[in-house]
Amino acid sequence: MSAPGAFGGVELRSYIREIPDFPKEGVGFKDITPVLSSPEALQASVSALADYAREVGAEVIIGAEARGFLLGPAIALGAGCGFVLARKPGKLPYTTVRAEYLLEYGTDALELHSDAVAHGARVLVHDDLLATGGTAKALCDLVEQLGGTVAGCGFLIELEFLEGRAKLEGFDVRALLGYEAG
Amino acid sequence: MSAPGAFGGVELRSYIREIPDFPKEGVGFKDITPVLSSPEALQASVSALADYAREVGAEVIIGAEARGFLLGPAIALGAGCGFVLARKPGKLPYTTVRAEYLLEYGTDALELHSDAVAHGARVLVHDDLLATGGTAKALCDLVEQLGGTVAGCGFLIELEFLEGRAKLEGFDVRALLGYEAG
Numbered sequence: 001m002s003a004p005g006a007f008g009g010v011e012l013r014s015y016i017r018e019i020p021d022f023p024k025e026g027v028g029f030k031d032i033t034p035v036l037s038s039p040e041a042l043q044a045s046v047s048a049l050a051d052y053a054r055e056v057g058a059e060v061i062i063g064a065e066a067r068g069f070l071l072g073p074a075i076a077l078g079a080g081c082g083f084v085l086a087r088k089p090g091k092l093p094y095t096t097v098r099a100e101y102l103l104e105y106g107t108d109a110l111e112l113h114s115d116a117v118a119h120g121a122r123v124l125v126h127d128d129l130l131a132t133g134g135t136a137k138a139l140c141d142l143v144e145q146l147g148g149t150v151a152g153c154g155f156l157i158e159l160e161f162l163e164g165r166a167k168l169e170g171f172d173v174r175a176l177l178g179y180e181a182g
Numbered sequence: 183m184s185a186p187g188a189f190g191g192v193e194l195r196s197y198i199r200e201i202p203d204f205p206k207e208g209v210g211f212k213d214i215t216p217v218l219s220s221p222e223a224l225q226a227s228v229s230a231l232a233d234y235a236r237e238v239g240a241e242v243i244i245g246a247e248a249r250g251f252l253l254g255p256a257i258a259l260g261a262g263c264g265f266v267l268a269r270k271p272g273k274l275p276y277t278t279v280r281a282e283y284l285l286e287y288g289t290d291a292l293e294l295h296s297d298a299v300a301h302g303a304r305v306l307v308h309d310d311l312l313a314t315g316g317t318a319k320a321l322c323d324l325v326e327q328l329g330g331t332v333a334g335c336g337f338l339i340e341l342e343f344l345e346g347r348a349k350l351e352g353f354d355v356r357a358l359l360g361y362e363a364g
Contacts, residue, residue, distance in 0.1 A: 019275040029275045033295055036255060037242070037264035046259060060219070069251035070267070073218060074259055077228060082219035085252070093201040093211045113215055 005177060010044035013177055016157065028182045030157055032128055036070060045176065046071060049126065049154045050078030052174045056152035058124035060084055060117060062139050064110050065091070067128045071156065075126060084116040084123075086139055099141035101134040110135070112142040119147035130155040130175055133164030140171060187359060192226035195359055198339065210364045212339055214310055218252060227358065228253060231308065231336045232260030234356045238334035240306035242266055242299060244321050246292050247273070249310045253338065257308060266298040266305075268321055281323035283316040292317070294324040301329035312337040312357055315346030322353060 005013035015038055017031035035041045053061060053075055061079070063072030064086040076083040089098065089109050096111040117123055125139045130153070140150045150171050158164070158175030161182060165173050187195035197220055199213035217223045235243060235257055243261070245254030246268040258265040271280065271291050278293040299305055307321045312335070322332045332353050340346065340357030343364060347355050 017276070022275040023272075031275050033267055033274070033276070033298070036258075037266050037298060039258070039262055039264050042255060042259060042264060046255075066248035066251055066269075069248055070255050070265075073224060073228075073252050074256040076218075076221070077224060077256055077259075080221055082221050082224060083252075084219050085215055087248075090205075092215070093204040093213050094199070094215070116215065116219060 007044040007048040010040050012041060012044060015041040045156055046074045046078050048176055049075045052154045053079035053124045056172055057122050058151040059121050060123045061126050062123050063126045064135055064139060068126055070128060072126045086110040086112045086142055097142060097145045099138040101138040110138045117143055117146040117148040121148045122151040123148045124151050125153040128156045130158040130164045131162050133167030137167045189226040189230040192222050194223060194226055197223040227338055228256045228260050230358055231257045234336045235261035235306045238354060239304050240333040241303050242305045243308050244305050245308045246317055246321060250308055254308045268292040268294045268324060279324060279327045281320040283320040292320045299325055299328040299330040303330045304333040305330045306333050307335040310338045312340040312346045313344050315349030319349045
């Protein structure tokens with residue numbers, strides 16, 4: 001099931017630009033840059049995800065570089081929360097915790113400052129896109145390593161055919177726009 | 183001269199965490215993660231930079247990955263603007279323009295979608311930190327390649343001793359917090 005596409009009177013789906021064969025042949029890339037460059041679509045996206053953050057009682061939003069940084073802090077502002085950053089290894093300057101995740105070939109990792117999430121804090125995991133779920137699951141792991149609770153996982157887009165939700169079983173998941181096929 | 187440190191009643195400077203010897207010995211890293219994780223400091227930073235965007239008549243905000251993504255879209259929302267993304271080569275899916283800039287050793291480049299800035303649009307260049315000015319100057323170049331006008335350059339932090347403003351001569355520059363020494 002696809003999520004509805006209208007938020008605050010804005011037909012968000014019409015702002016997603018489909019780029020065929022990027023980054024490789026056969027893949028239809030969902031380009032979100034038109035959402036960001038439109039004041040109305042940006043506001044509608046952030047408001048809908050901030051509503052979700054409030055609905056699940058989030059106190060903190062977490063997002064990973066680079067694309068999780070685009071809407072994460074704006075969602076945090078909209079919901080009266082703070083934003084915490086997960087980065088690639090070696091980028092964060094203070095002491096960190098780490099979570100690894102599988103890529104198509106090999107593994108990658110994300111790090112989070114060890115004081116970024118207070119014990120018991122309710123955290124919303126955010127990314128622009130839910131694909132196979134590896135990044136989102138790593139963010140959930142980081143939150144739980146620090147004793148936080150994953151209040152929910154909120155995305156702008158879900159590529160439903162990649163079944164990333166299966167990796168997030170047990171967590172509440174919300175995507176504004178779902179795509180049933182590539 | 184350092185900029186004052188209080189914005190909307192929030193002493194922003196107290197939220198900057200100094201990390202000695204990162205990323206290498208002798209460098210004092212300005213860690214902005216406590217600004218982002220505090221709802222009050224995040225709001226104060228974004229409001230002050232959105233005020234600057236309105237003051238210079240910006241219609242669009244531009245920022246580069248990854249750290250320019252953190253506040254850029256929130257500033258855009260606060261000022262009623264859209265946000266456009268500059269990324270490292272090969273990351274943006276549509277047709278792009280490119281600007282190169284010097285690193286300590288070698289060069290790097292940023293790309294921008296060729297339809298991201300309308301001819302004549304007034305654009306605010308944003309990054310979290312003004313250091314040597316290479317990234318900000320590359321952003322100015324990208325804006326001008328597409329026929330836009332750089333309305334101003336707005337930063338959270340300026341490392342004044344690195345003299346990045348010299349690279350931005352002719353542009354209006356505002357930093358919320360200035361540091362006179364490393």
